Amino acid sequence: ADRLKGKRAVITAAAAGIGRACAIAFAREGATVIATDINEAGIAGLTKEGIAEVAKLDVRNTADVNAFAKRVGKIDILLNAAGFVHHGTILECSEEDFDFSFDLNVKSIHRTIKAFLPEMLAGGGGSIVNISSCAALRPPANRYVYSSSKAAVSLLTRAVALDFITKGIRCNSICPGTVETPSMLDRAAAQGPQGKEMFVSRQKMGRLGTADEIASMAVYLGSDESAFTTGVDLVVDGGYML
Numbered sequence: 006a007d008r009l010k011g012k013r014a015v016i017t018a019a020a021a022g023i024g025r026a027c028a029i030a031f032a033r034e035g036a037t038v039i040a041t042d043i044n045e046a047g048i049a050g051l052t053k054e055g056i057a058e059v060a061k062l063d064v065r066n067t068a069d070v071n072a073f074a075k076r077v078g079k080i081d082i083l084l085n086a087a088g089f090v091h092h093g094t095i096l097e098c099s100e101e102d103f104d105f106s107f108d109l110n111v112k113s114i115h116r117t118i119k120a121f122l123p124e125m126l127a128g129g130g131g132s133i134v135n136i137s138s139c140a141a142l143r144p145p146a147n148r149y150v151y152s153s154s155k156a157a158v159s160l161l162t163r164a165v166a167l168d169f170i171t172k173g174i175r176c177n178s179i180c181p182g183t184v185e186t187p188s189m190l191d192r193a194a195a196q197g198p199q200g201k202e203m204f205v206s207r208q209k210m211g212r213l214g215t216a217d218e219i220a221s222m223a224v225y226l227g228s229d230e231s232a233f234t235t236g237v238d239l240v241v242d243g244g245y246m247l
């Protein structure tokens with residue numbers, strides 16, 4: 006239960022789904038967790054789950070991210086979970102939709118890494134974990150801008166990993182398959198009564214993943230157990246990629 010003992014972690018989008026499960030799992034493994042989200046009500050209850058601090062943070066706001074990083078100072082783990090799934094092909098993707106997805110899914114990670122990295126480097130290193138998606142590796146139907154933006158997350162991850170590989174920084178991404186979370190269930194419901202089954206059918210294991218199954222990989226990547234691992238996409242997908 007002490008796999009992250011002595012480590013300080015910041016998590017974005019911790020109010021729901023994968024980010025929330027990661028925050029709780031990190032705290033359970035002994036980390037001092039600062040859980041953030043744009044939804045203040047959603048993170049309020051997390052202190053009861055052993056999370057040290059909750060803070061409202063909109064990862065689309067550069068000034069807010071910079072001020073937050075300045076206040077928090079040195080951390081050992083940065084986990085970026087914020088993301089949005091746009092439904093549709095290129096024909097349904099307006100210029101606004103495109104910019105929104107790239108801003109929330111990709112540029113938010115640029116913001117948080119840029120803000121936290123100098124202190125991480127000064128402190129001797131750290132582990133950055135980005136939640137990408139299997140859609141980055143093989144696009145499902147109607148995930149045009151989501152897949153494109155997550156592919157950018159995976160390559161952003163490798164570029165950061167390479168540039169700081171001798172400085173104690175590790176940067177990896179997790180590529181989940183379809184995971185049962187509030188927004189995923191909303192997307193399924195929007196597709197009608199067969200929606201959930203359609204999502205399950207993408208998973209060759211025949212079931213959806215749980216947020217805890219993604220959090221297990223995040224704990225591994227945050228911990229020193231993964232000290233030799235950097236710049237990779239770790240796939241946790243119930244066979245989606247098979």
Ligand code: NAD
Nearest residue numbers: 018020021022023043063064087088138181183184186188
């Ligand atoms: P979710 O979509 O249910 O919740 C997303 C959270 O992000 C919410 O708490 C929301 O308040 C927060 N958020 C939205 N905009 C924000 C902003 N500007 N600043 C800060 N927080 C903001 O969560 P999820 O389904 O677990 O998805 C989490 C991540 O995992 C996303 O990056 C998603 O793309 C990725 N992912 C999810 C699945 C899946 O099937 N659920 C699969 C692969 C990858």
